[in-house]
Amino acid sequence: MEWQQHGRRQVYGSPWVEVWLDDVTIPGIGRIDHHVIRYPKGSTTSVVTNELGQILLLWRHRFITGRWGWEVPAGWAEPGEDPAHAIAREVEEETGWRPGRVELMTEYDAMAGISNAHFRSYHVTGAVKVGEPEDVSEAARIEWHSEADVVKLLTSSQVSDGPSHAALSYYLGPYRLACG
Structure with a gap:
């Protein structure tokens, strides 16, 4: 209806x-x-992987929930900005790693019954360290984690941010199965 x-x-x-x-x-x-x-701006998230199969995560505090947790690099796409360009910019600003390849994994409406919150999740590969993060307020730590560790983080509620949880779960499940 x-x-x-x-x-x-x-x-x-x-x-x-x-x-x-x-x-x-x-x-x-x-x-x-x-x-x-x-939301006037589109939201982008990324799963950044390296040649060892590790995933880059940010350890940060969210004052609204009062929780610390691991998150993927994420941010807003400005009106008219290509979301793939936006996430490449966000990854570099937040982590100091410049993306090589940026490939769309999935997109979804997070709360379709009450909001237009639309998320695009990307898989980023070939990142090269170019310096320190531009915005030191983004994370207390930035670390590479093995896939096994990421699964443990997901199942132990150490990834509590919804867009991060969705991006990592999608990457470890349907995306990897579809890409063989």
């Missing part, structure tokens, strides 16, 4: 996030105001 949208009004807006009330009719329920969170 398809919802019918009659209109919308913005409740809050910033360059980072917008909150809207959409006037919709839901079949079988009726007409309601539905809260919608919109």
